[in-house]
Amino acid sequence: MMNFYEKMGIVCNAIPYGKVATYGQIALLCGKPKNSRQVGYGLRENLAGDDVPAHRVVNSKGELSGAVHFEFPTLQKMLLQEEGVEVSWNGTHWTVDLKKYGWKNTMEDAYLLKEKFEEF
């Protein structure tokens, strides 16, 4: 049986290039809707692997709340812009437009994730 953080790694790697997902969304896909905080913890401690695209994870408002945990504060912003995602300053946080860049889960995504989870 896979633990929460292993699933988290798979879910994060499923976020499409140029899109972003929220902590809650990831927690939901891992089967633990209320563990959004653990998603942040997992990414911070690299519990989901060193190669996960952590920069594509933002909070429910589209803010780059994890930016301070990167090598330098604007790294997350830069990585997103590299992928064509618009990042703007709202007065307190760097933010992305979830309407435009939010990951809309498709049935194919859900099916793929389900298969991945069951490989263990």
Place this chain on the structure above:
DNA sequence: GCACTGACGCGGG
């Protein structure tokens, strides 16, 4: 076991 913490989310005012 207890208290506290926090890359979060939500509902009420």
Place this chain on the structure above:
DNA sequence: TCCCGCGCCAGTG
């Protein structure tokens, strides 16, 4: 719509 308070729960000491 913005803000604030509270709920959440794995980790940590």
